Amino acid sequence: MTVILLVAILGLSIYALICKDLLYGTIALSVVSVLTALLLYILHAPDVAITEAAVGAGVSTVIFVWVIRKTQRRDET
Amino acid sequence: MKRYIIGVVSLIMIGVVVFPIVLFSAPWPRSARDFLARSAVSETGATNVVASIYLGYRLYDTLGETMVLLAALVGSVYLMTDHGKKKEHFPGAAHGSFSLPTTGENIHKQYKRVQRTEVLSLTVGKLSPVVLLFGWYVMFFGHQSPGGGFQGGVVVASGITFLLMGRRLPQEMGVLFQNTVPVQRIEVGALLAILLLIGSGLLRGQGFFSNPFVGVEMPMPVTYIVLFNIAIGIKVGAGLAILMILMLRGTVRDT
Amino acid sequence: MILEQLLLGMLFLAGFGGLIFCKNLIKKVFALSIMNSAVILLFMVEGDRIGKRAPLVLDSQEILLLQEMVDPLPQALMLTAVVVGLCVTAFALVLVYRLHREYGTLNIDIIYERIRDASH
Numbered sequence: 062m063t064v065i066l067l068v069a070i071l072g073l074s075i076y077a078l079i080c081k082d083l084l085y086g087t088i089a090l091s092v093v094s095v096l097t098a099l100l101l102y103i104l105h106a107p108d109v110a111i112t113e114a115a116v117g118a119g120v121s122t123v124i125f126v127w128v129i130r131k132t133q134r135r136d137e138t
Numbered sequence: 139m140k141r142y143i144i145g146v147v148s149l150i151m152i153g154v155v156v157f158p159i160v161l162f163s164a165p166w167p168r169s170a171r172d173f174l175a176r177s178a179v180s181e182t183g184a185t186n187v188v189a190s191i192y193l194g195y196r197l198y199d200t201l202g203e204t205m206v207l208l209a210a211l212v213g214s215v216y217l218m219t220d221h222g223k224k225k226e227h228f229p230g231a232a233h234g235s236f237s238l239p240t241t242g243e244n245i246h247k248q249y250k251r252v253q254r255t256e257v258l259s260l261t262v263g264k265l266s267p268v269v270l271l272f273g274w275y276v277m278f279f280g281h282q283s284p285g286g287g288f289q290g291g292v293v294v295a296s297g298i299t300f301l302l303m304g305r306r307l308p309q310e311m312g313v314l315f316q317n318t319v320p321v322q323r324i325e326v327g328a329l330l331a332i333l334l335l336i337g338s339g340l341l342r343g344q345g346f347f348s349n350p351f352v353g354v355e356m357p358m359p360v361t362y363i364v365l366f367n368i369a370i371g372i373k374v375g376a377g378l379a380i381l382m383i384l385m386l387r388g389t390v391r392d393t
Numbered sequence: 394m395i396l397e398q399l400l401l402g403m404l405f406l407a408g409f410g411g412l413i414f415c416k417n418l419i420k421k422v423f424a425l426s427i428m429n430s431a432v433i434l435l436f437m438v439e440g441d442r443i444g445k446r447a448p449l450v451l452d453s454q455e456i457l458l459l460q461e462m463v464d465p466l467p468q469a470l471m472l473t474a475v476v477v478g479l480c481v482t483a484f485a486l487v488l489v490y491r492l493h494r495e496y497g498t499l500n501i502d503i504i505y506e507r508i509r510d511a512s513h
Contacts, residue, residue: 063438066453067400070434074404074427078411083419097430104437104464105447107284108188111276114431115292120378121426121482123299127385128419129422132493135440136417137500160402160435163396170466175459179450185426187448187455187462191469203473206491210480214487284449288476381483 183360263304277371291374
């Protein structure tokens with residue numbers, strides 16, 4: 062179970078670093094945070110799981126979306 | 139081409155360092171776990187052993203973490219707000235005021251933008267009291283169940299984000315959180331409460347960061363952890379709420 | 394056990410490679426966040442080896458069941474690490490916003506050129 066979640070986390074984070082539309086990458090990073098929170102719950106660490114879920118899928122994603130809105134949405138490089 | 143070679147070489151060097159660290163197979167030491175299993179609950183009174191560590195034995199680290207959060211928020215707020223300086227910008231830069239227009243002829247453009255996301259603002263606005271109540275609960279029960287100050291504070295900040303996103307009519311735009319000064323005062327009050335709680339061990343003749351309720355029967359020793367959770371939760375929630383207000387409203391007044 | 398550790402090592406190296414090779418500033422901040430998650434998961438996976446219960450005492454249980462709990466010390470340290478990771482991400486993103494406001498682009502090569510041209 063942990064190996065499946067780790068493979069999914071690895072795949073999604075590589076997608077977040079390769080995608081051409083930065084908003085898709087932000088959503089992929091948010092899903093990585095949620096999967097990390099699930100994995101931390103499976104590893105018997107509920108405090109860290111709550112913190113990671115609230116921080117990663119909440120505040121961090123809001124700040125990313127704000128910066129993408131104020132700058133550019135496509136990755137032109 | 140030379141840059142790619144340097145990049146690949148540095149990646150390989152970091153890989154050579156990281157993989158032996160990650161793949162170690164020595165047995166993980168058990169002495170910390172045994173000591174905490176014996177005496178964490180009786181010494182601090184908290185049944186959540188992780189809370190008894192970061193609010194009991196290692197309270198100094200929590201103070202450092204609070205200071206890091208404060209420094210990051212102060213730096214971000216300072217860099218985000220305009221200070222009246224106008225410099226020459228390259229074409230394509232996001233210059234000028236970065237807040238949504240709230241008065242004048244641009245309010246209809248803003249109203250149209252709001253109307254398109256009516257479903258989102260409706261649901262989010264109705265959900266916000268539930269999220270705030272849940273954040274408050276997580277803050278209060280950190281000593282018995284998973285939760286605590288930081289977790290509750292971040293959930294409260296998310297609830298305040300919901301409140302900010304749930305405005306639909308142009309009249310509501312200017313009322314809620316128009317400037318951030320009340321929330322700043324709440325945060326400063328919570329920081330003062332944290333510092334007073336840290337120094338309260340001096341009243342019993344013990345040092346800083348010590349629990350003044352140890353040995354007393356009526357307010358149980360766990361009261362210290364509960365008060366600390368509430369103070370940290372309010373501080374973190376208010377600090378992140380200032381960031382959210384500045385991001386979702388822009389600076390209407392110079393704060 | 395070894396497979397999980399290998400995957401976490403690859404996650405850290407993927408984040409580091411993204412930090413080196415991506416030219417967009419926001420992708421560099423993505424990479425910082427990914428490296429943070431990798432280190433946190435590494436500590437938790439190692440701490441989970443020595444026990445089988447969460448470090449929590451419910452009302453109806455005896456405290457003696459804490460003898461077989463998972464190591465709680467890395468969990469307390471990783472709480473701090475998550476919050477500090479959030480602080481670094483938030484501040485880095487505000488710096489990216491200011492860089493875009495000054496130079497008009499998010500590409501680090503073009504920003505470097507414009508700085509060099511402006512200082513000559």
